[in-house]
């Protein structure tokens with residue numbers, strides 16, 4: 001089989017190389033998946049650059065956490081999957097259900113990655129695909145989709161119809177959050193650095209949009225002019241958290257997810273004023289992925305793919321996802 005690899009000590013996605021490897025076979029409790037599609041997440045740039053939690057890769061590794069395909073074979077003892085099932089990867093291979101639990105996370109150099117033609121995962125790290133999606137759409141979900149779902153529908157204050165949700169920027173997590181929130185009967189406010197992208201986001205159902213470059217006080221503007229929001233899908237981090245807290249209305253929640261804007265020292269004063277909450281999110285469990293897929297099938301949500309690339313074009317796909325034209329999810333297909 002062919003697999004894309006990053007070398008030990010990789011310092012950027014330009015170091016990706018295509019390798020021929022022996023076909024893997026599933027052991028007890030494992031599922032062999034013929035992968036058909038993958039998607040890129042922001043963390044994949046950090047892994048390639050040697051800046052993810054574990055630091056530089058200690059040995060060559062297959063990258064990416066997200067992918068979808070068809071079960072090619074199952075090992076002894078596997079009961080939930082059979083050959084031919086349409087499946088997607090679970091970001092954490094051992095967090096099946098229940099409260100927050102970190103474990104092996106695909107594609108970080110410590111656990112296997114998915115950007116190969118054949119991948120072996122433990123049964124606990126495999127999720128049946130939503131029936132209504134193709135493999136490219138399903139590949140958008142393991143990290144970005146489950147994170148958006150967790151932010152909106154899990155935790156102590158799940159969304160209710162009529163609530164108002166703020167999503168930041170036009171990346172994968174934010175656009176999936178927009179789609180989930182709209183399907184949940186909620187109003188969406190969105191920010192972006194680009195007026196052109198904001199127009200596209202309004203076309204997806206956002207009621208109000210704000211350019212965060214021309215309105216650096218976008219949180220205060222949303223609080224004053226629109227009356228605030230109940231949830232913020234906070235993908236910026238230190239550099240955006242203060243505006244996100246300022247945008248909250250009474251008892252609102254900032255779902256703290258990302259690090260797109262790492263510089264800053266947010267003053268949490270606004271959280272007091274709204275009696276608000278800040279909740280940390282780290283993707284989610286396989287059970288959350290199943291709940292998301294059920295909501296997708298019932299509501300006809302189609303994850304939005306901004307660009308598609310062939311397997312052989314993985315480097316071009318990374319470059320596109322990193323560049324200014326990137327919108328929502330970038331997908332690689334076999």
Ligand SMILES: NC(=O)c1ccc[n+]([C@@H]2O[C@H](COP(=O)([O-])OP(=O)(O)OC[C@H]3O[C@@H](n4cnc5c(N)ncnc54)[C@H](OP(=O)(O)O)[C@@H]3O)[C@@H](O)[C@H]2O)c1
Nearest residue numbers: 042147169170171172173192193257258259260261282283
């Ligand atoms: N905690 C978790 O479990 C978890 C899970 C998934 C992702 N994340 C994190 O969440 C963040 C988003 O991930 P992603 O995969 O959705 O990223 P992505 O698809 O690469 O998002 C890129 C987009 O983010 C927007 N952006 C950049 N800087 C921004 C800023 N200062 N304010 C608002 N938007 C900004 C830009 O939108 P415009 O071009 O429209 O301005 C850009 O196009 C990343 O930091 C990622 O590491 C965390």
